[in-house]
Amino acid sequence: xxxxxxxxxxxxxxxxxxxxxxxxxxxxxxxxxxxxxxxxxxxxxxxxxxxxxxxxxxxxxxxxxxxxxxxxxxxxxxxxxxxxxxxxxxxxxxxxxxxxxxxxxxxxxxxxxxxxxxxxxxxxxxxxxxxxxxxxxxxxxxxxxxxxxxxxxxxxxxxxxxxxxxxxxxxxxxxxxxxxxxxxxxxxxxxxxxxxxxxxxxxxxxxxxxxxxxxxxxxxxxxxxxxxxxxxxxxxxxxxxxxxxxxxxxxxxxxxxxxxxxxxxxxxxxxxxxxxxxxxxxxxxxxxxxxxxxxxxxxxxxxxxxxxxxxxxxxxxxxxxxxxxxxxxxxxxxxxxxxxxxxxxxxxxxxxxxxxxxxxxxxxxxxxxxxxxxxxxxxxxxxxxxxxxxxxxxxxxxxxx
Numbered sequence: 033x034x035x036x037x038x039x040x041x042x043x044x045x046x047x048x049x050x051x052x053x054x055x056x057x058x059x060x061x062x063x064x065x066x067x068x069x070x071x072x073x074x075x076x077x078x079x080x081x082x083x084x085x086x087x088x089x090x091x092x093x094x095x096x097x098x099x100x101x102x103x104x105x106x107x108x109x110x111x112x113x114x115x116x117x118x119x120x121x122x123x124x125x126x127x128x129x130x131x132x133x134x135x136x137x138x139x140x141x142x143x144x145x146x147x148x149x150x151x152x153x154x155x156x157x158x159x160x161x162x163x164x165x166x167x168x169x170x171x172x173x174x175x176x177x178x179x180x181x182x183x184x185x186x187x188x189x190x191x192x193x194x195x196x197x198x199x200x201x202x203x204x205x206x207x208x209x210x211x212x213x214x215x216x217x218x219x220x221x222x223x224x225x226x227x228x229x230x231x232x233x234x235x236x237x238x239x240x241x242x243x244x245x246x247x248x249x250x251x252x253x254x255x256x257x258x259x260x261x262x263x264x265x266x267x268x269x270x271x272x273x274x275x276x277x278x279x280x281x282x283x284x285x286x287x288x289x290x291x292x293x294x295x296x297x298x299x300x301x302x303x304x305x306x307x308x309x310x311x312x313x314x315x316x317x318x319x320x321x322x323x324x325x326x327x328x329x330x331x332x333x334x335x336x337x338x339x340x341x342x343x344x345x346x347x348x349x350x351x352x353x354x355x356x357x358x359x360x361x362x363x364x365x366x367x368x369x370x371x372x373x374x375x376x377x378x379x380x381x382x383x384x385x386x387x388x389x390x391x392x393x394x395x396x397x398x399x400x401x402x403x404x405x406x407x408x409x410x411x412x413x414x415x416x417x418x419x420x421x422x423x424x425x426x427x428x429x430x431x432x433x
Contacts, residue, residue, distance in 0.1 A: 036063025036389045041217070044122040045069060045099065046106075046115070046139060048076045050172070050199055051156045051235065052128035053095040054206035059124065059213065060098035061379045063389045067118065067404060068099040071106060072425040075397050086370025088394065093371060098391025103398030103425035110423045112138030117408050119144045123228075124152045124213055130169070131161035141230045151228040152216045156209050160234035170235065175201040179239035184247050184265065201239050208238040267312055270345060271320050276328040277345035280319065280335060287315065289338035294322045366392035398427035 038059055043066040045056035053068070053076070060066040070076055082091040102118075105111040116138050119125055125144060127134045134140065134155070141153045155161070158170025173195055176182050181201070185194040212231050220226050244252075247265065270277050280290070291299040299318060323331050328344050335342040346354060352363035352375055365375050378390065401424050405415050418424045 034386050037383065037386050038062040038064040041065065041123040042067070042121060043124040043126065044115075044118050045126050046134070046137070047126050047128040047156065049078060049128070050095060050202035051205045051209070052126050053078070054203060055154070055156065055209040055213070056099065056126050057095060057097060058206065058210040060391060061389055064124070066099040067102055067122075067400075068096055068395070069102050069104060069106070069115065069118075070397050072103045072398065072422070073105065075103075079397070085372060088370055088396070090371070090374075093374065093394045094376065096394045097376065098389070098393070099395060100400035100404060101395035101397055101427075102401050102404050103427070104401070105423050106137030106139075108421075108423050110418060110421070114405070114408070114424070115139055116144075116147070118404070119151065120148045121408070122148070122151060123217070124154065126154045126156070126209070126213075128156040130167050131155070131157050132167075145228060145230060149228060150220060150226050152213055152220065153228065153230045154209055154213050154216075154233065155230065156205060156233045156235065158234070159236045160232050165236075172199040172201040175205075175235045175239050179236060180243055180247065181239065184243065201235055204242045205233060205235040205238040208241070209233040267316065269316055269320070271323040271331075273323055273326055273328045273331050278323065278328060278331055279343055279345065280323075281341040286339075289340045290315065290319060290335070293334040293338040293340055294319055295334075296322070364390065364392075368393050396427045398425040401426045 041059075041064045043056055043059050043064045045052065045066055046069045047053055047056065048070075056066045056068065068076075076092060076096075078092040078095055079089060082089045084090065102114075104114050106115055119139060125139065127139065135143075141155065144153055145151055157166075158168060158175060159165040173182075176195055179201070182193045182195055185196065186192065187194065209231075212233055216229055216231050220228055270279055288297070288300045291297055296318070299315065326334070332342055332344065351357065357363050360378075362378050363375050364378050365373060367373055374392075376392070379388065382388070402412075402415050405418075405424070406412075410418075415424070415426075419426055
């Protein structure tokens with residue numbers, strides 16, 4: 033039987049909050065053995081944030097499924113010895129501290145690579161390690177602001193800028209980081225000496241790259257005056273129905289189809305070129321008025337009959353009930369301790385040959401400390417002494433993945 037794509041690879045996750053932990057969980061979802069490191073006196077912020085049950089939060093669970101947990105104080109010399117030993121035996125190390133701060137816990141990237149030349153050392157930071165902003169404190173919303181995303185969310189009617197309602201900048205940086213790590217692993221396999229490398233991921237640059245293809249079309253051609261053209265973001269609109277709301281993308285399909293779906297083919301008269309519509313705003317107003325007289329099912333059926341992209345606005349607590357999500361089991365339910373019944377998304381990839389990895393359990397802090405130290409060669413008496421000295425914390429759990 034084939035193994036999972038990253039089976040046999042060890043990832044040392046010394047990151048916290050969102051960008052690093054999500055990167056590591058994506059690798060766990062591909063089969064990697066991920067060890068999450070936490071300081072016993074300062075656990076991950078997400079362990080104490082948001083709704084919880086039995087001492088575990090949904091926030092932490094959603095970012096750390098499928099990892100083993102090691103609780104070790106990296107400020108102490110013996111704690112640093114443990115971390116360095118793990119880095120020596122790992123394929124990937126992920127940290128998201130300010131540039132240079134990982135050295136304080138014994139994990140300087142140059143020293144780690146000197147000891148383990150095959151290591152992929154991934155550093156996620158706000159702005160990278162160079163430049164005037166390097167080292168500045170950064171969180172998601174700051175990156176949204178400086179990358180242009182907040183300006184893009186500006187309300188056309190009021191002129192007020194706005195933020196997204198979730199940590200978009202952190203999460204897309206995680207996907208950029210996981211892509212970079214996979215590329216570095218592939219490069220290592222092609223290298224005759226299997227050399228690893230230090231990989232830097234700037235959240236600022238990741239978000240600029242993410243925004244650019246459509247959000248920065250007007251800023252791409254340097255020196256060009258503003259011209260009349262259709263920009264997708266200019267025409268985003270939610271259309272109320274009598275019993276809900278829908279989204280329609282008229283510029284992504286034949287405009288004539290939109291008009292016919294609304295029972296008004298004459299709206300299309302006088303528009304000889306279907307790819308360039310001179311009055312899209314007027315069309316939207318007409319569509320909005322008509323859709324407002326229909327229920328959601330009727331409106332969607334009308335657009336579907338003319339192959340016009342449209343969909344309902346689904347409430348957050350109903351997304352798992354969407355027929356497509358149910359058919360493909362896109363949202364899974366598990367009974368886990370200590371949370372009880374939980375839902376989480378299935379990994380978004382389906383491999384044709386390699387088996388799927390589905391993790392349901394997140395560890396309590398220190399749950400695997402003794403197990404991991406045993407793997408490093410520490411005997412039980414030494415582990416007990418480290419625990420007594422406050423270097424490590426052990427937690428017992430009968431939770432099973």
